[in-house]
Amino acid sequence: MKKFKNSYILATLVLLVVLGVIIFRIKEASRKYFELSVDPKIHDDYGLAFPITYEFSIPPESSNLSVYKRHTESQEWQQISEKKSTDFFNGIEVVRFDYPQNKVRLSVAFDDSSDKIQLKITDNSDQIVNSKYLGIPKYYDNRKAAVVVVGDDWGLWGAKDKEKDPIDFKAAFDVFAADGIWFTPAATTQKGVLQSDWQSLQRKIDQGYVEVAAHSRTHPSLPYDDYDSEIRGCKSDIIDNLDLSYKNGDKEYVYAWVRPYGQGNDIVRAKLGENKFLIDKLSCCFITDTFTKWDFKNGLYKPTGYSIYLEKSSLKEANKKFDEIIKQGGIYSIYMHPYNINWEKNSWERQHFDYIKNKADLWYTGLGYLYMYHFARERNIISVSVIN
Numbered sequence: 001m002k003k004f005k006n007s008y009i010l011a012t013l014v015l016l017v018v019l020g021v022i023i024f025r026i027k028e029a030s031r032k033y034f035e036l037s038v039d040p041k042i043h044d045d046y047g048l049a050f051p052i053t054y055e056f057s058i059p060p061e062s063s064n065l066s067v068y069k070r071h072t073e074s075q076e077w078q079q080i081s082e083k084k085s086t087d088f089f090n091g092i093e094v095v096r097f098d099y100p101q102n103k104v105r106l107s108v109a110f111d112d113s114s115d116k117i118q119l120k121i122t123d124n125s126d127q128i129v130n131s132k133y134l135g136i137p138k139y140y141d142n143r144k145a146a147v148v149v150v151g152d153d154w155g156l157w158g159a160k161d162k163e164k165d166p167i168d169f170k171a172a173f174d175v176f177a178a179d180g181i182w183f184t185p186a187a188t189t190q191k192g193v194l195q196s197d198w199q200s201l202q203r204k205i206d207q208g209y210v211e212v213a214a215h216s217r218t219h220p221s222l223p224y225d226d227y228d229s230e231i232r233g234c235k236s237d238i239i240d241n242l243d244l245s246y247k248n249g250d251k252e253y254v255y256a257w258v259r260p261y262g263q264g265n266d267i268v269r270a271k272l273g274e275n276k277f278l279i280d281k282l283s284c285c286f287i288t289d290t291f292t293k294w295d296f297k298n299g300l301y302k303p304t305g306y307s308i309y310l311e312k313s314s315l316k317e318a319n320k321k322f323d324e325i326i327k328q329g330g331i332y333s334i335y336m337h338p339y340n341i342n343w344e345k346n347s348w349e350r351q352h353f354d355y356i357k358n359k360a361d362l363w364y365t366g367l368g369y370l371y372m373y374h375f376a377r378e379r380n381i382i383s384v385s386v387i388n
Contacts, residue, residue: 034386036108036382037117043115045276048248049111049248053139054105054133055133056103056105057134064124066079069106070118071110082094083095088358103134109246145362147333149333150258150334151185151336151337154186154212155191155197168339173207177209180364182364183210189234191217191219195241213255214238218230227267232275235254257272258283269297273300278368278375279304280301287305301371301374301375305335306333307331308335311337319352322352322356
């Protein structure tokens with residue numbers, strides 16, 4: 001009888017230990033939901049609808065993992081589609097597993113339903129795996145370098161030559177869309193621009209690979225007669241006439257300003273900050289292949305330049321510059337006026353585009369999206385916590 005009693009006690013203890021381990025593992029797993037959050041004011045000001053990449057650790061020898069997201073607890077978990085490092089993609093929500101390095105990279109965007117994103121990483125049994133937040137890579141999807149192309153003066157020639165301007169910009173849009181290279185047209189919005197011009201530009205945005213930058217309403221020299229009209233008005237014209245990519249609900253965003261004649265002053269900088277621009281681009285005389293510093297006074301990044309002024313370059317020079325910047329992990333930034341470019345298939349410019357295109361380890365993006373991503377990373381505006 002005593003022996004039976006001892007066996008019963010031992011069995012009970014073993015059962016309690018097993019149950020304790022199970023409960024511990026359930027609790028351990030349940031606390032591994034991650035929550036990304038951003039201040040509501042920043043979310044409203046900048047949208048954050050372009051996917052930011054977040055890096056997490058995963059257990060060694062992992063395989064067949066999945067990642068799910070939701071924005072509120074009332075929503076169903078939604079699986080994020082997976083891509084490989086050899087796939088060519090840019091600017092989409094995606095998960096990429098780097099099993100040899102025990103890492104996963106999640107590119108996700110905020111939406112208008114919440115100032116939060118919840119994420120979970122699970123195995124093929126739908127159990128949450130142990131992971132740790134590591135940070136935001138320098139570039140989208142942890143690419144080794146970035147490529148940006150800016151075409152100046154969309155709309156400027158509308159009042160002067162209605163045949164020239166639309167044809168050359170149409171060629172630029174079509175070439176870059178076919179090559180999978182993002183293109184940033186700098187729009188002058190009230191210099192003879194017709195409704196048909198907006199409609200044509202909208203079709204190119206819908207075609208893909210287009211981010212519109214602001215370039216003033218009338219392309220004035222300094223000082224402007226009306227700073228608010230040229231800066232805020234230009235941004236409003238773009239938003240009012242176009243359905244832009246990466247929206248926060250019904251709210252749309254223009255992040256990049258390209259200076260008319262390359263000119264700027266303290267008033268322009270202050271107005272850009274007030275109107276929530278993130279980057280101010282010079283159109284001449286300034287070479288830069290890296291991110292610029294944050295301007296605390298005005299609330300946007302300091303002016304940036306370009307790597308190559310295309311119409312003043314050559315195939316040899318442009319290819320060499322591209323190779324140098326990519327090797328350094330920098331930003332290869334092309335600046336041009338599409339009406340000065342030879343868009344014929346065998347031109348040296350087209351040969352250069354062929355040289356730089358379709359590389360899965362590079363991030364092809366618009367100028368404003370480049371800095372929106374950098375803003376999220378460099379300014380530490382996104383908090384990451386663990387949900388218990």
